[in-house]
Amino acid sequence: MxxxxxxxxxxGASSGIGAAIAARLAGAGHHVVAGxxxxxxxxxxxxxxxxxxxxxxxxxxxxxxVTAFVEAxxxxxxxxxxxxxxxxxxxxxxxxxxxLDEWNSMIDVNVRGLLHGIASALPYFTAQGSxxxxxxxxxxxxxxxxxxxxxxxxxxxxxxxxxxxxxxCDPSIRVTTISPGxxxxxxxxxxxxxxAAQAMRTYRAHAIAPDAIAAAVSFAIEQPDAVDVNEIVxxxxxxx
Ligand code: NDP
Numbered sequence: 001m002x003x004x005x006x007x008x009x010x011x012g013a014s015s016g017i018g019a020a021i022a023a024r025l026a027g028a029g030h031h032v033v034a035g036x037x038x039x040x041x042x043x044x045x046x047x048x049x050x051x052x053x054x055x056x057x058x059x060x061x062x063x064x065x066v067t068a069f070v071e072a073x074x075x076x077x078x079x080x081x082x083x084x085x086x087x088x089x090x091x092x093x094x095x096x097x098x099x100l101d102e103w104n105s106m107i108d109v110n111v112r113g114l115l116h117g118i119a120s121a122l123p124y125f126t127a128q129g130s131x132x133x134x135x136x137x138x139x140x141x142x143x144x145x146x147x148x149x150x151x152x153x154x155x156x157x158x159x160x161x162x163x164x165x166x167x168x169c170d171p172s173i174r175v176t177t178i179s180p181g182x183x184x185x186x187x188x189x190x191x192x193x194x195x196a197a198q199a200m201r202t203y204r205a206h207a208i209a210p211d212a213i214a215a216a217v218s219f220a221i222e223q224p225d226a227v228d229v230n231e232i233v234x235x236x237x238x239x240x
Contacts, residue, residue, distance in 0.1 A: 006221065007077040009033045009070060011060050011117060012087030014041035016185025017136060020210035021084055021217050026052035028218065033073040035060075036087070060087045060113030063120070070120040080124040082221050085117045085158075086136040092147040092200065093193035102192065103150045110154035114161060125173045130225070132174040134217055135162040139181045139235060147196040155179075166230060174228040176220040181235030182207045206238040 008025050012018035014036035026032040026049045034042050035058030042055030056072045059065045074080050089109045091102040114135060125131025140148055141155035159177055166175035184207040191197040212234055220229040 005029055005031060006081035007031045007033070007073055007079045008082040008084065008221070009035065009073050009080065009121070010084045010086055011035050011058060011066075011069075011113065013045065013055075014038040016187060017180065017183055017210045017213045018084070018086040019045055020214040021086060022053055023049050024211060024214035024218055025221075026050065028222075030082075031077050033069070033076070035069045058087075060116055061108040063116045066113070066116040067120045070117075070124065074124060079128065080121055080131065082132040082134060083117055083121040084134045084136065084217060085114045087113050088136065088138075088187070089190055090151050090187045091190045091192060092151055092188075092196040093191070094147055094196070095149055097193050099193065102190075106150050106154045110151075111157045111161075114158050118161070118165060122169075122173075126170065129170075129172045131172075132176070132221055133162065133165060133169075134176045134178060134220060135159075136213070137162070137177050137179045139179055139233065139239075141177075141179055142233070147193070147199065166228075174220075174225075176217075176229050177231045178213060178216050178220070179231070179233045180213045181233070181239045183210050183213060184208070185210060206236050208234075208236045 008030045010018050010022045013022040013034035022032045022034040032053045035056050039057050046053045046055050056069050058069045093099045137158045138155040140152040141159035144152040162177045182204050188200045216232045216234050
């Protein structure tokens with residue numbers, strides 16, 4: 001590897017934003033380890049992208065799986081330079097729908113999954129004296145609307161955890177939060193409450209391509225070591 005090539009781990013790389021991040025960074029010559037549960041999707045992405053992208057099965061709700069994911073990357077290249085905590089779910093609903101399993105799944109993936117990633121990568125970053133955490137939060141980390149209470153709660157938490165990490169980390173470690181607006185992906189497909197699903201079809205009518213978020217990740221990680229891009233919000237121009 002050249003000094004500019006980084007070992008980058010991307011969680012939730014089987015579709016949408018994570019797939020776009022993995023593809024863009026692999027295309028730029030970085031060594032990308034792409035994780036998700038649907039490994040068939042990861043292998044198809046690797047075939048399209050080339051030798052720089054390595055699929056690894058990953059369930060971010062399981063700390064053992066996340067540790068193995070980070071270890072796999074380290075075994076392959078001897079480094080772990082960037083962890084993009086991207087995996088997320090968004091089964092929106094009103095609180096009076098009482099969809100407790102869906103609320104818990106958002107907490108498990110969007111919050112616990114992020115914490116598992118931090119816990120697995122931080123020891124490598126500390127030992128190396130360098131590293132970069134990138135959290136894919138959301139505009140939902142900055143606003144709450146009806147049906148988004150739990151999802152926004154998880155994204156506010158992701159924002160807060162990442163900001164705390166930035167403040168606590170050794171200055172050799174960089175920390176970035178990227179908050180997308182509406183982006184084309186499978187994210188809204190898991191909404192089971194009919195009212196929330198209908199509202200999202202209207203809300204998501206003007207979406208931008210996932211590569212817009214990948215470009216923001218690329219910008220953050222390719223800055224010189226002394227530059228830490230703390231936060232980026234990327235919305236469609238038409239989104240207010
Ligand atoms: P997608 O549904 O297209 O992608 C979600 C990804 O997360 C998939 O690759 C999925 O992989 C993965 N994932 C879900 N659960 C797990 C798990 N337990 N373990 C590992 N991976 C998991 O949605 P997006 O690309 O849109 O979402 C990516 C991120 O962007 C999320 O954090 C989302 O909240 C955020 N975001 C998206 C916006 C949008 O408009 N699209 C707006 C704001 C934020 P698999 O199922 O194969 O495991």
